[in-house]
């Protein structure tokens with residue numbers, strides 16, 4: 001049997017799906033007997049306890065006044081990576097989101113020399129499509145990607161966008177390892193009591209739409225509201241908006257103006273919302289861009305069909321006409337039509353729901369994804 005590896009994982013702990021994926025990989029590796037070290041500013045949100053074999057290393061910055069707003073985090077992070085690599089004899093350093101994590105990893109490797117671990121960079125989305133290609137970061141991000149020992153993306157869309165955005169040849173290896181979901185945690189369960197906690201007067205057959213995100217502009221939260229308003233005009237329903245962020249206030253204002261605020265629940269940031277998700281009828285994701293769409297995957301895993309915009313990596317996750325329905329970006333009427341088409345035909349909804357769950361179980365289970373990352377780590381460590 002191969003010896004256990006010493007693996008460090010760096011991610012944004014509280015920002016979006018990349019931290020969740022990174023945490024899932026770390027926990028999956030620890031379950032297999034590897035030693036896992038999370039190196040980050042804060043413990044990852046989904047790391048509610050520290051299981052056997054998992055350690056958290058906090059990155060702290062000096063509060064020296066001259067350094068304020070000078071962006072010293074990558075230096076502090078690289079220093080912590082060096083410290084952990086030295087004390088824990090790291091085999092692999094797996095960084096999630098290139099800016100600034102891949103650059104910090106490269107800096108640490110320069111210092112560590114021969115003792116350096118292998119560096120794996122997983123790109124997640126805006127680190128390629130927006131931030132990384134911004135002129136302020138492009139040269140260093142491109143260089144850090146090129147200097148990684150392996151690069152992965154969760155979708156073929158993001159692989160191709162990385163090749164083109166950074167001007168890399170298609171021969172530059174980028175392995176697509178799709179994101180995954182814990183299909184036991186995110187499982188079908190049509191228990192409407194969880195919805196009644198949010199809507200005490202919910203009718204027995206009244207449909208519930210749901211959206212889960214960090215409410216950033218890229219999610220087009222006002223499109224969620226517009227789709228809901230159009231559906232509600234034709235078929236009274238409710239909307240649950242899980243999460244929080246800058247677009248929440250405009251959405252609430254829009255709902256008040258439409259006279260629909262009382263039909264919508266905003267439970268805020270929730271870590272345990274799967275019961276509400278599983279009891280809902282349609283998941284809405286009208287995003288401007290998604291390299292993958294982890295929230296949509298969690299909905300599909302619960303057997304909840306997804307109506308989303310046809311952008312980025314979403315079609316790789318949501319099979320149009322099979323597990324969900326896609327529409328052109330910003331076409332809220334088409335999206336509302338898709339939602340109504342599902343809600344008005346119970347048999348059709350059921351078929352979508354069954355196929356959604358089956359497709360997730362077939363293509364996005366956690367174990368095969370962890371197998372792929374483990375094989376990648378072993379390959380790099382063995383020098384093959």
Ligand code: GMT
Pocket residue numbers: 015016017018019021124125126127154179218289290291292293294295
């Ligand atoms: O890139 C971002 O904007 C944030 C990032 C995150 O940390 O959640 O989201 C990206 O990574 C997720 C996990 O791989 C994907 O599910 C999201 O689709 C992706 N977001 C974008 O591409 C906008």
